[in-house]
Amino acid sequence: MTKKRLFVDLDGVCAGFDEHYLATFGKDLRQGAVSDEELWANVDSYEGDFFYDLPVLPGTREALQTLRDRGYEIVYLTACPASNYGYVAQQKHDWVRMKLEDQEALVIPIVGGKNKAKLIQFQGDVLIDDFHKNTQAWSDAGGEPILHTDWAKSLLTLEALHA
Numbered sequence: 001m002t003k004k005r006l007f008v009d010l011d012g013v014c015a016g017f018d019e020h021y022l023a024t025f026g027k028d029l030r031q032g033a034v035s036d037e038e039l040w041a042n043v044d045s046y047e048g049d050f051f052y053d054l055p056v057l058p059g060t061r062e063a064l065q066t067l068r069d070r071g072y073e074i075v076y077l078t079a080c081p082a083s084n085y086g087y088v089a090q091q092k093h094d095w096v097r098m099k100l101e102d103q104e105a106l107v108i109p110i111v112g113g114k115n116k117a118k119l120i121q122f123q124g125d126v127l128i129d130d131f132h133k134n135t136q137a138w139s140d141a142g143g144e145p146i147l148h149t150d151w152a153k154s155l156l157t158l159e160a161l162h163a
């Protein structure tokens, strides 16, 4: 059987960006009260490697294993800020290798979440992503997006999609 390729976002799907931001800077990004300017100024001021220090979100390792067992090839597709591209891209690569203990999967860091849709190789390629703008752009370009809220739901949605 040919492996089905699955594009998987990191922040908000596998990696706890909001959780680490809240723990470090005391502000909940999900409540929307932080400007982009303030957000990146804080992340830039972080002592150490902010993206490398992100926690693995609950259920992620188990879900990824389930997907591999179902015959999916996982490709991590993650957005990085243009201002700090190389540095953040390296952290994300290292994060997948060390925190997810995934030594094989491709990690593709791009600038701008909406540009994820440019990575569609074939109509119907699936992206699991927690950001609506990204899933909308993916859908507009002919892909099949899954708007992620938690792994249990995303696994069910994928199962229905490929039933």
Ligand SMILES: [Mg+2]
Pocket (backbone or CB within 6 Å): 009, 010, 011, 012, 013, 129, 130, 131
């Ligand atoms: Mg995300």
